[in-house]
Amino acid sequence: MILASKIESFVMHCGEMGSRWGFNRTVGQMYGLLIIYQEPLSAIQISEALNISRGNVSMGIKELQSWRLVQVQHKPKDRKEYYSPAGSIWEMAIRVFEERRKREIDPTLSLLRDNLLTEPTNQQEEYAQKQMHEIHDLLETVTHWASELQRLSPEQLNTLMKLGAGVSKIINLKDKLINNGKV
Amino acid sequence: MILASKIESFVMHCGEMGSRWGFNRTVGQMYGLLIIYQEPLSAIQISEALNISRGNVSMGIKELQSWRLVQVQHKPKDRKEYYSPAGSIWEMAIRVFEERRKREIDPTLSLLRDNLLTEPTNQQEEYAQKQMHEIHDLLETVTHWASELQRLSPEQLNTLMKLGAGVSKIINLKDKLINNGKV
DNA sequence: CTGAAGTTTCAGTAATTTCTGAAAGTTTAA
DNA sequence: TTAAACTTTCAGAAATTACTGAAACTTCAG
Structure with a gap:
């Protein structure tokens, strides 16, 4: 998955700000990505878009869930979990x-x-x-x-x-x- | 310099919370100490009370100054700088x-x-x-x-x-x- | 000037935090 | 059941951040 440059700059910014907002870089990036990307994303898509390990995505999602900031969804005929931001901005x-x-x-x-x-x-x-x-x-x-x-x-x-x-x-x-x- | 246990627990707490508040552990402790301690303290007193190096105190004070949270004072007949919190709570x-x-x-x-x-x-x-x-x-x-x-x-x-x-x-x-x- | 009393800086080390990847765990379709 | 498709966990490696201590710098009294 390749990100449009405007999207990428936003996502990377969220990463840099992450620790100031109370989480770490990759969690910040993940959250930025979910907010800016229209469709819900699977863990594997997130890990490819951000170039981070699958395990790290799992931990990051857990962290975001502890903040009540993400939602899990399922698509028919697909066992993967898809994540999107929880609620309005x-x-x-x-x-x-x-x-x-x-x-x-x-x-x-x-x-x-x-x-x-x-x-x-x-x-x-x-x-x-x-x-x-x-x-x-x-x-x-x-x-x-x-x-x-x-x-x-x-x-x-x-x-x-x-x-x-x-x-x-x-x-x-x-x-x-x-x-x-x-x- | 030895701290009363109630004071110590407050200072240590500030240290643990430090990173959540936007600074690091020792800066948090230093700030807690200055707030809770009635008299202004010199760098050497701070370093002894918290068991940290003199150099670290210097860097910490600089950090607190960038937040505009400490004041420097001088005592007559004494070249040391004494620090206290800037302004009311x-x-x-x-x-x-x-x-x-x-x-x-x-x-x-x-x-x-x-x-x-x-x-x-x-x-x-x-x-x-x-x-x-x-x-x-x-x-x-x-x-x-x-x-x-x-x-x-x-x-x-x-x-x-x-x-x-x-x-x-x-x-x-x-x-x-x-x-x-x-x- | 000089040197004593202080402060700051910063290279290197220590501590902490984050990340990876492989193994273990879970779920479900057949 | 079984095994494929997925998720989670966690020990160790990598990256980052914080701390020390010695050297450099500053200030000032004599």
Whole structure:
């Protein structure tokens, strides 16, 4: 399988960015390929398109599945499995975001919670706990907000984002209304 | 320099999470240490506390500076440089967020922009460009929104986050007001 | 100047992560 | 059953990334 050069440049870029996005080069390439290629692809097609071993494809698919980013399909009269991206671009973004939160924030939150349960035994620990407390509260707020936002429909979220900083005006407006007892 | 066990567990955790947050283990540990430790620390103190070479500390500090996360200070009658975290926990979070956007999203946006400039030459490329277009628009919207939010004061942003999904009610409210020609 | 006290750089080594390919496992059609 | 067609696993090799320590560089007090 030979890729059109525009497609290839996108796929290779995904590979280079892969590790920054939380997976490795070949997993990044695989995901890029599945997104950009209209038809579902079999493991062997992926391994040929990217010049990587069949075993590596298997491991990569597993990884992408753990991120809930790929779907398996079957074609009639064909025992092979065919892979395609799971959900719309929008949904994929949400999933990457969510998974990264789980991997990057949740473990820290739980460590902080544990550490904050015990009393500080000296001045040094007291300061340490103060800092941990601040980090904890920040992460809690952000996590909570993120999960609330995820419950909005794509349209609502889009409206909100397009609103940009204008959202602050609306918050002020709300405050005014509340203060006037009108809401 | 010996660390209290609670401090140590936090520092080691930062090390383990380091690579997920965009730096490596020792850079993560160094940053954790600076955050949790009340006094500014010299390079030699850091290297002793973490059992890493002096040269590694120098490289790590450089890395943290490229993220704008540390500050250098001097003590009277002492030629050593002392390091401490730059800004409040809040500001640090903003900076990590911003730097990661630069490293994880901006390069992709620019690749997509370039690829979208040329006309597709066949059906396969047409589909590819459709996908790239969607990703591009999503990343643009998110990036733009993020930079708008950064312009809000911590207090405003906090209000907004605490509001959670309630923000949708407010958006609806705004729509109503606009439709009634009252705003 | 000089040299002591510090910082930075970087070649080579160590540690970690990723990838391959062959073997083992699974599924299904006949 | 059997065997073909496929998938998964995993030990070891390859590639990448991080770390050390010694040398080079910088700064400054005397």
